Amino acid sequence: MxxxxxxxxxxxxxxxxxxxxxxxxxxxxxxxxxxxxxxxxxxxTKDHLLETIIKKAYQTAVSETSLYLKGLSESAYISSMIELPIQLTRSNPDFWRMQYKIIALNPISSRYHDNFMRPCQLRLTECFKVLGYSNPELEAELLLVHIDGVWKYLAAHQPDIAKEKALVKLMKHKYKL
The missing domain is CATH 1.10.10.60 (Homeodomain-like)
Structure with a gap:
């Protein structure tokens, strides 16, 4: 190293x-x-060091999720997005724990996260539209609020795998996936 x-x-x-x-x-x-x-x-500076860590982690996350989400049907995309918080927090737990602690007060952290999630919102909106939801924009936003809460919960509490799976199963059930 x-x-x-x-x-x-x-x-x-x-x-x-x-x-x-x-x-x-x-x-x-x-x-x-x-x-x-x-x-x-x-x-x-320490701020530039922090930004380098954040940038590197989000580049890795983009690479991982691009492969994970590429070419999926609408239902499969939504299902995979529900699982995304688990994938991310498992692949780089220290980063997501740090991100959880700083995102609310650090504009650099928040900006990188928003840029990471923006394409997901667009794709989710399209998925919900194709699947016939009456308000696809709000459905996409609601699911992203859920996803945001789940990754923060996982980063902060590090629950066991059984609880992670139960959360995913329940959310998929709600969307009939």
Whole structure:
């Protein structure tokens, strides 16, 4: 692992455990076995370091979900979107725990998340329209509110797999999937 990657990993770990504000670049340097100067050389500021972590995680999430959601029928897309919070929080649990803690107060975090979810809203609206729902825009928004709440719940509480599956099963039942 390069020093640059070690810094990202250490920062993610400490941001997740302690929060962004409570984490100093000195503690990140210590965790990464490097110097603060190297952090500043690679990332400039702690905010830029945080943005790099967020950007990298969302790029990975886009790659994963693009394959996961590509070419699905309308019903299968909705079903897969219901499962998405589980997939995301399992694939990168530290990032989603950190994101849960900072999204409400961090405009960078919020912006990346909104950009990630925007194409899903458009596709869900189209799916609900094709499936004959009377108000597809609101159905899409309601499902996205649910999805947003579920990933936050999973990130914050880390329930067991049985509970995750039960939540998904119940939501799919509501949509008759």
């Amino acid at each position: 390069s020093k640059k990657e070690a810094i990202l990993d250490a920062a993610l770990k400490l941001f997740t455990e302690n929060g962004v504000r409570a984490t100093s670049t000195k503690s990140i340097a210590s965790e990464a076995n490097t110097s603060e100067a190297l952090i500043f050389k690679h990332y400039g």
